[in-house]
Amino acid sequence: MSEPKKILLAEDNSILSLLxxxxxxxxxxxxxxxENGKEAIEIIEQHNPEIILTDIMMPYISGLEIISHVRNKLSLMTPVIVFSSAGQEEMVLNAFNLGATDFMSKPFSPNELIIRIKRLIQ
Structure with a gap:
């Protein structure tokens, strides 16, 4: 049996993270x-996850900076799904310009997220 796929979740909302x-x-x-962008980058560099899930608004280092780091500094093509609260269209467009793979508006369905993950890392 193959090893489980590694996912990084960068999210500062502990209730959403637990769910x-x-x-x-x-x-x-x-x-x-x-729980913050700094931890996210450390985990990406140490564990090389198959997919990255990140909120745009994160302490220390934003989700946008995480995408930029992954695409430009590490030159990885790891799929990145970005989460954002409503009303942040400009940030979402920036995320796609930086190389985000997909976007989900908060609140979102965890079941829909799982379907999107499966499609991206098959």
């Missing part, structure tokens, strides 16, 4: 959680 941790681990993924 997604439960759902993603139940779906068979190995989840790393970063």
């Amino acid at each position: 997604l941790k439960f759902k993603l681990e139940k779906a068979g993924y190995n989840l790393f959680i970063a």
Whole structure:
């Protein structure tokens, strides 16, 4: 049997992180959680996850800076799904310009997220 796919979740909302941790681990993924952008970059560099899930608004280093780091500094093509609250269209467009793969507006369905993840890392 193959190893579970590694996912990085960069999310500073602990309730959302716990919900997604439960759902993603139940779906068979190995989840790393970063509570801020600085932790996220450390995890990416140490564990090279198959997919990155990040909120745009994060402490220390934003989700946009995480995307830029992954694409420009590390030259990785790892899929990145970005989360954002409503009303941040400009940031979402910036995320796509920086190399985000997909976007989900908060609040979102964890089941829909799992379907999107499966499509990106098959």
